[in-house]
Amino acid sequence: MIRNLNIFLLFVSVVMLAGVYALKFSIEGTASERTALAAQIEDQEGQLSLLKADWAVLNQPGHIDPIIKRHQEELAIGPVQQEQFGAFTALPMRPAKPDTEAMDALFAAIAEGIDPIDAILEMEGIE
Amino acid sequence: MAAITEGHAPTIAIEGARKQRGNLTQARIRWMVLAVVLGLGLVSGRLVQLGMAETDQTIEGQTRDAITATRPPILDRNGLEMAVDIRVPSLYAEPRRIIDVEEAVRELRTVLPDLDEDWLRDRLTGDQGFVWVKRELTPAIQEAVMRLGIPGIDFITESKRFYPGMNEAAHILGSTNVDNQGIAGIERHMDSESVALLQELGLARGNALTPVELSVDMRVQHVLHEQLMDAMTRYQAIAAAGVMLDIHTGEVIALASVPDFNPNEPATALVKDTFNRITSGIFEPGSIFKTVTMAGALDSGAVAITDQFDARYGIRFGRYTIDDFHGKHRILALPEVYKYSSNIGTIRIMQAMGKDNYRAFLSRMKFDERVQFELPEMRVPTVPDSFSEVGAATASFGHGLSVSPLHMVTAYAAFVNGGNYIAPTLYKRDMAEAEALYERVLRPETSAYLRYLMRLNAISTGGSGSQMNKAAQGYRVGGKTGTAEKVVDGRYSSNKVTNFFASAFPLDNPRYAMVIMVDEPKAENAQSGTTAGWNAGTLTGRVVQRVAPMLGIAPDFSEAVDQQIVPAEVRQLYPEGF
Numbered sequence: 116m117i118r119n120l121n122i123f124l125l126f127v128s129v130v131m132l133a134g135v136y137a138l139k140f141s142i143e144g145t146a147s148e149r150t151a152l153a154a155q156i157e158d159q160e161g162q163l164s165l166l167k168a169d170w171a172v173l174n175q176p177g178h179i180d181p182i183i184k185r186h187q188e189e190l191a192i193g194p195v196q197q198e199q200f201g202a203f204t205a206l207p208m209r210p211a212k213p214d215t216e217a218m219d220a221l222f223a224a225i226a227e228g229i230d231p232i233d234a235i236l237e238m239e240g241i242e
Numbered sequence: 243m244a245a246i247t248e249g250h251a252p253t254i255a256i257e258g259a260r261k262q263r264g265n266l267t268q269a270r271i272r273w274m275v276l277a278v279v280l281g282l283g284l285v286s287g288r289l290v291q292l293g294m295a296e297t298d299q300t301i302e303g304q305t306r307d308a309i310t311a312t313r314p315p316i317l318d319r320n321g322l323e324m325a326v327d328i329r330v331p332s333l334y335a336e337p338r339r340i341i342d343v344e345e346a347v348r349e350l351r352t353v354l355p356d357l358d359e360d361w362l363r364d365r366l367t368g369d370q371g372f373v374w375v376k377r378e379l380t381p382a383i384q385e386a387v388m389r390l391g392i393p394g395i396d397f398i399t400e401s402k403r404f405y406p407g408m409n410e411a412a413h414i415l416g417s418t419n420v421d422n423q424g425i426a427g428i429e430r431h432m433d434s435e436s437v438a439l440l441q442e443l444g445l446a447r448g449n450a451l452t453p454v455e456l457s458v459d460m461r462v463q464h465v466l467h468e469q470l471m472d473a474m475t476r477y478q479a480i481a482a483a484g485v486m487l488d489i490h491t492g493e494v495i496a497l498a499s500v501p502d503f504n505p506n507e508p509a510t511a512l513v514k515d516t517f518n519r520i521t522s523g524i525f526e527p528g529s530i531f532k533t534v535t536m537a538g539a540l541d542s543g544a545v546a547i548t549d550q551f552d553a554r555y556g557i558r559f560g561r562y563t564i565d566d567f568h569g570k571h572r573i574l575a576l577p578e579v580y581k582y583s584s585n586i587g588t589i590r591i592m593q594a595m596g597k598d599n600y601r602a603f604l605s606r607m608k609f610d611e612r613v614q615f616e617l618p619e620m621r622v623p624t625v626p627d628s629f630s631e632v633g634a635a636t637a638s639f640g641h642g643l644s645v646s647p648l649h650m651v652t653a654y655a656a657f658v659n660g661g662n663y664i665a666p667t668l669y670k671r672d673m674a675e676a677e678a679l680y681e682r683v684l685r686p687e688t689s690a691y692l693r694y695l696m697r698l699n700a701i702s703t704g705g706s707g708s709q710m711n712k713a714a715q716g717y718r719v720g721g722k723t724g725t726a727e728k729v730v731d732g733r734y735s736s737n738k739v740t741n742f743f744a745s746a747f748p749l750d751n752p753r754y755a756m757v758i759m760v761d762e763p764k765a766e767n768a769q770s771g772t773t774a775g776w777n778a779g780t781l782t783g784r785v786v787q788r789v790a791p792m793l794g795i796a797p798d799f800s801e802a803v804d805q806q807i808v809p810a811e812v813r814q815l816y817p818e819g820f
Contacts, residue, residue, distance in 0.1 A: 161329035161399055171323035171406035176464035178406075194788055197716040197797035 312401045313422060313432070314451035316415065318460040319493075319670060325415055325429070325505075327422075328404045331384040331397040332377040337368045339394035346392045350375070353386045377420055378402050403429070405505040407460060410467045413518040414458055414497050414617075414668060417505040426511060428456065428668055431616045455670050457493030462486060465788045466496040469781055474500055477763035477777045483519035484785070485647055486756040489655035489746065491676040492664035495754065495793075499523075519759060522619040524644040528726030528774075529583045529706075530744040530757070531640030531650075536580060536588075536695060537657050538603035539595040541688040547576050548815050549594075553586040559632040564589065567725075575815055580695045581705045583723065589635045597634035604637075606683050607656070607663065613648050614665040623649060640724060641734075647742070651757040654744050658696070658752040661689040687809075694807050696720030697749045701804065709775040710743060713783030716797025717790045718804065721745025721756075721782065723774035728762070738762055743778035747786055748795050750803045758782050 172178055187193060224231065257265075316325040333354075340346050343366050351357055354376060365373055377400065384397055403418040405411075416427015424430035432454060470482040483499035499519040503510035510516070517523060539545045553574045556565035566584050579587030592600050604610060610625040623645040626633055636642040648666065656663045661684030664676055684692075697720035700707035706723040724742035727734040741763055746755045763777040770776045790797070 157329075157399065164326070164328045167323070168326050168328045168404045168406060171326055174322055175407050175410070176461050177408065177410045177467070180464060180468065195791050197787070197799075200791075200796050202796070 312451060313403060313418070313424075313429070315453045316428070317453045317455050318458050318463075319456065319495075320459065320461075321455075322460050324407055324411055324456065324458070324460065325403060325405050327401045329399045330378045330402045331381065332400045333375040333379060333384075333387060334396060334398055335366055335373050335375050336394045336396070337366050337370050337373060340366055341393055343367050346395065349390045349392055350387070350395070353383060353390065403505075407463075408506065409502050409504050410498070411458060411460070411463050412502040412505050412511075413499050413520070413619075414456070414463075414494075415505050416617075417503075417508040417511060419508065425508065426619065427505075428454075428616055430618050431668075434618075456668050457488070457491075457495065457670050458497070458668065459495050459792070461792045462789045463496040463498065465792075466785055467498040467500070467502075469785050469788075470498055470500045473760055473763070473777065473781050476766055477760060479760045479763045479777070481515065481519060481761040482759065482781075483523070483647060483761075484756065484758040484781075485520045485651050486754055486785075486789075487651050487655045487666055489659040489752055489755045490664075491671045491673060492652075492655065492666045492679075493671055494666050494668050496789075497668075518617065518619050519761075520647045520757075521613075521615060521617050522621045522646070524621050524623050524646050525740050525742075525759070526642070526644055526726040527640040527650055528724035528740070528742060529639055530722045530724030530742045531643075532580065532583065532588045532638070532724075533657060533692065533696070533722050533744065534604070534607065534609075534653060535592050535595075535600070535638045536576070537607075537653075537684060537688060537692055538600055539591045540576075540691050541661075541684045542595050542599055542603070544595040544599075545576060545591055546811065547691050547694075547809060548811050549576050550574065551576065551579055551584075551587040551590040553579065553584045553590075555586075557586055557589055557635065559635060562632070564635060577695060577698055577812065577816075580722075581699050581702055583706050585639045588638045592634060592638035597629045597631065600634055600638070601629050607653050609643070609645055609649055609653070613646065613652055615648065616668045621646060640726060647757045647759050650742070650744055651755050654746060654757065655755040656683050657689060657692045658746040658749070658755060659689065660684075660686045690807070691809055693720070693746070693749050693752060694809055694812065696722065696746060697804060697807060699723075706773075706775045707743075707745070707779060710745065710779035710783040710786075713780060714747070714786040714790070716799050717786050717795060718748035718750050718798065719745050719783065719786050720747070720749045721779075723779055725772075725774045737772070739772060739774075741772075741774035741778040743774055743782045745782050745786070747790065748798075750798075750807055753795070754793065756782060756785070758785070 183192065221231070312327045313325075315323055315327065318324050335346075337343075343363060346366055347359060347363050350362060351359060357376065362375070365375065375395070379397075387395065387397070401422055403422060405415055405417075407415075412427075414428055416429040417425060418429050419425050424433040466484050466486065470484055473479055473482045481499070481501065485497045486495040487493070488495055497520055499517075501513075501516050503513065503516045505511070519525075540547065550573050553566065553569065554571050556563040564585055566582070566586055568582075569584065569586070570578070570582055574582065574584055574587050576587075576591065578584070579591065595603075604625060609623060610627075612620050612622055623643070625643045625645065626637075629637060633642055652663070652666055655666075661682055662680040663683045664679055664681075696707075697718065699705040699722055700711040700720040702708075707719075707721050710721065711719060721744050724744065726740045726742070727736055728738040728740060729735070730738055739762065741760045743758045744756070745758075746752045758778045758781050760774075760777045760781065763772055765772050766776065
C-alpha cells in the first residue's frame with residue numbers, strides 16, 4: 116500500500132518537476148519576448164517622435180509660406196485681397212418671374228443656328 | 243562492537259545494536275539539521291545582502307527618470323505643434339569596463355572629431371560607472387559609434403525639446419536646457435507650475451502628458467513675425483516688435499520681437515538685443531499714450547467729446563515751451579486734438595481732469611505695476627509716484643514715463659472692449675473665465691467714444707492712421723500713432739525715435755487689439771518720413787490685411803458700418819461723422 120503510494124508520489128513529483136521546469140523556461144521565453152517588444156516599442160516611439168516632429172515642421176506656416184512664395188507666379192496665387200470676399204446678401208435675387216421674352220429670343224436664335232455661347236467660347240479662344 | 247561486549251559481566255549495561263543504531267540515526271539527523279540550517283542561513287544571508295545592495299539609479303547625480311523624462315507638447319490654439327519632444331541618443335561610457343582607453347579614444351574621435359583628445363582620455367580613464375561623453379546626437383552618429391564596437395561605450399535615449407516653428411514664436415516659448423528643464427518663456431513658466439514636479443516624481447514619461455494649449459495662433463504669429471522681419475530691412479530698424487490680443491478674453495494671439503533667437507539653439511538667446519521687447523522692454527510710449535489721457539478725461543466727465551481746446555500757442559512751463567509737431571495752431575475740438583495728435587490740446591485735456599486724478603487713472607489702468615502675465619521675462623514700468631505740473635503735462639502725451647508694449651496693448655484692449663481690464667494670458671481662456679476676471683476701469687460710453695476716435699484717426703483726412711488704413715481697407719481698423727523721441731546724451735533726439743502704432747479692429751464690433759513697435763526706423767524712400775504712421779502704421783495695415791481673413795473677419799466697405807459708431811454728440815459738431 117505505502118509502496119504504491121510512494122511510487123505514485125515519486126511519479127507525481129517527477130511530473131511536477133518537469134512541469135515546473137517547463138513553466139520556468141516558458142516564462143523566461145515570454146520575458147525575453149516582452150523585453151524585445153518593449154525595446155521595439157521604445158525604438159518605434161523614438162522614430163514616431165521624430166516623424167511627429169517632421170510633420171509639425173512641415174505643417175508650420177513658416178515652412179509652407181516660402182514654398183507658396185516660390186510657386187506664386189507659376190500657380191497665380193497670392194494672399195487674399197479684400198475684393199475677393201463676397202456675401203450671400205450681395206448675390207442678386209432670383210427674378211420674380213421668368214424672363215419669357217429673353218427666353219423666346221434665345222430659342223429663336225438657336226433655331227436659326229446662332230448659339231450665343233459660341234461667341235463667348237470664341238472670345239475666350241476655346242474651340 | 244556488539245561482539246566485543248558479549249563476554250563481559252552481565253551487570254554492565256550493554257548498548258544493544260538497535261539502540262546503537264538509534265543513536266547513530268539521531269546523530270545523523272542532527273548533522274543533517276545543522277547542514278540544512280546552515281544552508282538556509284546562507285540563502286537568507288545572501289538575500290539580505292541582495293536586499294541591502296543599492297543599485298545605482300542615478301546618472302551623474304540625476305535620477306535616470308529625470309533624464310528620460312518628457313515635457314508635454316505645446317500646441318497653438320488650432321492644435322498645431324509649437325514644441326514637441328524627440329527621442330535622441332546620448333553617448334555615455336562606463337570607464338570601469340573600458341579595456342583599452344587609448345584605442346577607445348582614437349576610435350571615438352574618428353566618428354566625433356570635435357571631441358578634445360585629452361578631455362576624452364581623462365573622461366574615459368578611471369573607475370566610474372557612468373560618464374557622459376556627448377549628449378543629444380543623431381541616429382546616424384549612433385549607428386557609426388555602435389559599429390566601432392568599443393566595450394563600455396553605449397547609448398541612452400534622452401528626450402530633447404524641438405521647436406518646429408524655429409524662430410517664429412521664440413519669445414513665447416522660451417527654451418529648455420540639455421536636461422529638458424525650461425529656462426525661459428512659457429517653458430519656464432510650465433516648470434514652475436507642475437511639470438518639474440511630475441519629472442521629479444518620475445511620472446513624466448512616455449506620451450502620457452496632456453498637451454498644453456496656448457492661445458497663440460501660429461498663422462497670425464507667422465504673419466506678424468514675417469512682417470516684423472520685413473520691417474527690419476525695409477526701414478533699417480534696429481528692432482521691431484508686435485503683440486496682438488483678443489480684447490474680450492485677454493488671450494495673446496501673437497507676440498513677436500525681433501531680433502530674436504532660435505529656441506532649438508538656446509545659446510543664440512544670449513546674443514545681445516534678443517530680449518523680448520514686448521514684456522521686458524520698457525519705452526516712452528509717445529503719442530499712443532494720448533488715448534490713455536483721452537480715456538481718463540472722458541471717463542471722469544471733466545471733458546466732453548465736443549469740448550473745444552485752445553491750441554493756438556504752446557504751453558510754457560518755466561523756461562520750456564511745449565508745442566505741437568506740425569501744429570494747427572487754432573482752437574481744436576476734442577476729436578481734432580486726437581486726430582492731429584496735438585500735444586497742447588492733450589495737456590489741456592489732462593489739466594481739465596487734474597493731474598492727481600490723472601495719476602490715479604494711470605494706477606487704475608495698472609500702468610505702475612507689472613502686467614500679470616505668464617512669461618518670466620518682465621520689467622517693472624517706471625511711472626513717477628506723483629506728477630509735477632510739467633511732469634503731468636509730458637506724461638499726458640507719453641513722455642517722462644516708461645511702460646512695456648504689453649501694458650499698452652492691455653490698456654487698448656480695455657479701451658475698446660467696453661471698459662473692462664483683463665490681464666493678458668498665453669493660455670486658452672474662454673469668455674466665462676474671462677468675465678470672472680474683468681475689472682471695470684471705464685464706463686461703456688467712454689469705450690464707445692474711444693472706438694470712434696480711433697476709427698476717426700484712420701479714415702479722416704489728416705488723421706495719423708491714414709497710412710495704415712490704406713493697406714487694411716474694409717477691415718475697420720483704427721488706432722493711434724506714437725513717435726517717441728529717444729534720449730541721446732540727455733536730450734531728446736529728433737532723428738532717433740521709437741515708433742508705435744496701437745490699434746484695434748474691426749471697430750464696429752472690436753475683437754482684437756494690437757501694438758506694433760519699430761525702433762529707430764529710417765525713411766523707406768525719399769517720399770516717406772520717419773514718423774510712426776509711415777512705418778509702424780503701414781506695418782499694422784499690412785498685418786491686419788493678412789490676418790483678418792484668418793481670424794474670420796470679412797471686409798466690409800459700406801459706409802454705414804463706420805457711421806454707426808459715431809456718437810450722437812459728435813453729430814452735432816460734425817454732421818458727416820468723420
